[in-house]
Amino acid sequence: MRLLRGEFTKTMFQKRTYFGWAGLTAIPIIMVLALALSSKKPGPGEGPPFFSQAVHNGMFIPLAAIAALSFFLLPLVASMAGSFPLAGEAEQGTIKTWLVHPVSRGGVLLSKWVVAVFYVVIGMTLVAAAGLAAGGIAFGIHPVALLFGGSVSVAHGLWLTLLAYLIILAATICVVSLAMFFSTLANSSLTAAVGALVVFIVMQILGSFSLFDFLKPYLFTSHTDAWQNLFSRPIVWHPIYTALLTFGVYVVALTGAAWAVFRRKDVLV
Amino acid sequence: MTPTDIRERAADSPVQKPQARPASADDRPVVLATHALTKRFGSLVAVDDLNLTVRRGDVFGFLGPNGAGKTTTIRLIFGLIYPTSGYAQVLDHRVPQDRRAALKHLGGFVEVPAFYGNMSARRNLRLLGSLSTEITEQRIDEVLDIVGLRERADSKVGDFSHGMKQRLGIAHTLIHKPELIILDEPTSGLDPQGMKDVRELIRGLGKQGTTVFLSSHLLHEIEQVCNRAVIINKGRVVVEGTVDELRPAGTTVKVLTRDQARATTVLRALFGDKNVMIDEKYLIVDGVDGSVPDLIRKLVAAELDIEAIVPAPEQGLEDYFLELTQSADVDTDYSGVGAAQGGGR
Numbered sequence: 001m002r003l004l005r006g007e008f009t010k011t012m013f014q015k016r017t018y019f020g021w022a023g024l025t026a027i028p029i030i031m032v033l034a035l036a037l038s039s040k041k042p043g044p045g046e047g048p049p050f051f052s053q054a055v056h057n058g059m060f061i062p063l064a065a066i067a068a069l070s071f072f073l074l075p076l077v078a079s080m081a082g083s084f085p086l087a088g089e090a091e092q093g094t095i096k097t098w099l100v101h102p103v104s105r106g107g108v109l110l111s112k113w114v115v116a117v118f119y120v121v122i123g124m125t126l127v128a129a130a131g132l133a134a135g136g137i138a139f140g141i142h143p144v145a146l147l148f149g150g151s152v153s154v155a156h157g158l159w160l161t162l163l164a165y166l167i168i169l170a171a172t173i174c175v176v177s178l179a180m181f182f183s184t185l186a187n188s189s190l191t192a193a194v195g196a197l198v199v200f201i202v203m204q205i206l207g208s209f210s211l212f213d214f215l216k217p218y219l220f221t222s223h224t225d226a227w228q229n230l231f232s233r234p235i236v237w238h239p240i241y242t243a244l245l246t247f248g249v250y251v252v253a254l255t256g257a258a259w260a261v262f263r264r265k266d267v268l269v
Numbered sequence: 270m271t272p273t274d275i276r277e278r279a280a281d282s283p284v285q286k287p288q289a290r291p292a293s294a295d296d297r298p299v300v301l302a303t304h305a306l307t308k309r310f311g312s313l314v315a316v317d318d319l320n321l322t323v324r325r326g327d328v329f330g331f332l333g334p335n336g337a338g339k340t341t342t343i344r345l346i347f348g349l350i351y352p353t354s355g356y357a358q359v360l361d362h363r364v365p366q367d368r369r370a371a372l373k374h375l376g377g378f379v380e381v382p383a384f385y386g387n388m389s390a391r392r393n394l395r396l397l398g399s400l401s402t403e404i405t406e407q408r409i410d411e412v413l414d415i416v417g418l419r420e421r422a423d424s425k426v427g428d429f430s431h432g433m434k435q436r437l438g439i440a441h442t443l444i445h446k447p448e449l450i451i452l453d454e455p456t457s458g459l460d461p462q463g464m465k466d467v468r469e470l471i472r473g474l475g476k477q478g479t480t481v482f483l484s485s486h487l488l489h490e491i492e493q494v495c496n497r498a499v500i501i502n503k504g505r506v507v508v509e510g511t512v513d514e515l516r517p518a519g520t521t522v523k524v525l526t527r528d529q530a531r532a533t534t535v536l537r538a539l540f541g542d543k544n545v546m547i548d549e550k551y552l553i554v555d556g557v558d559g560s561v562p563d564l565i566r567k568l569v570a571a572e573l574d575i576e577a578i579v580p581a582p583e584q585g586l587e588d589y590f591l592e593l594t595q596s597a598d599v600d601t602d603y604s605g606v607g608a609a610q611g612g613g614r
Contacts, residue, residue: 092385101445
């Protein structure tokens, strides 16, 4: 608990914390402005998922925004959140100021992981809140039309949105864990953040060629879209379970590897 | 402690006091030790079979040139890095095996103390100190008082000068009241006043009974504040002992008279040509070793007006240090150095 509190306090005092959040908050607002002010409306299937529906219903803005963010900005923010706590502290030298106290290295790593995930949670909450607010003002809040006909109430729509966010959060935690693993290897936070992002993009590219289809089930990036199944009726749960399982395996393996490296690491900064 | 104990102590104290800290007081408990501690980085042996013993109440000097393995040793003691073989021991706790228990009794910093520049000194101490124990605002005030930073408690550490950060480093070291504090070149990069302040601070801590392990590459610093010291080079102990034992045989004094030319002649007759050097202002006389009264008598007899006679141990120690560490470079047998020195007194 002391570790978590310390890590959290430290994070709240860093300026970059607010840059990331501000960037994430800006996206749904920009999206709403673009949709509301441009005369040419996007046709069905254009832009990110639910983008075309969003013109008629503010309820879709949080989904369209997070879908757009999940390809780049969200993983970018996640890889920074995952790499700064450890590699960034190595750069500053403050990691040794922590480790001369009787704290366990596993505890230090875990508290950093938890705070990084919490950071992403706050970021995603801001996206949802800003999207809902801006979208609601511009396009109103209406019952949610599902992918293959039918619609659900606003309350149920919000519930489905929450579930969708949780699935995307799980995918993003994979990126956080990846960045944290890299930051136990590199003493430069930039190296760790870029490393995690490069792996993420390589996975995405591998997943986009049919030649590598045999790899697809094993890449966590291929499962990020599983949340869209929530908006069909009846809900197709199977791909969602597979996605969550895949994310779980990645998170446990990467965080475990990070712990194994950090536990025995010579802290030379 | 029972009243009887106190009476006995009081009765004994006049006798015991002069010997309060003799070189042979080996019954004091060992606070810090290293046992055949070795650390290799690839083919480089940074710390080589190092055995140290620091006892309660010592202000222990850990002396060596840059790159001698001082900082690596300190990292090993804190468990920041893992030894290739051997171990360190803080009270009964081995590092790295029992690192957390050991660190409860330890405070200190390695190289430059690092803090969060966006936070105030107070908040840094609260955050970092609470990793060790419950920290009260009162305790924060106390340690800031000790290092003279109380007035800057709420300023951002990012705006601090190097010297202030160094002092904050010492405050952070003390905050959880550790039994042993380890300071890695705490005066490096400070101006003369800053050095003086930090040294006085360390002396004060020693007087209050805190055991201090002080690394330095400055001999006179060790001489000013420490009671015991080792000199290491290339990761090995070169000489070990009380500070008095480490001082080279033969004292050096600086002499200033109204007629330096004639004084030179007189003193060269007494101590030999080689031992009397002419500096800008002073004559530097080596090998005086107990014959200062003799020196004065001769000067007076020659009707020379003496302006000043100043002990100049630094001069001799620096030379001695260079001699030791340079001979280490050509792999001389160190035990010979210690023995020759011991025999010289």
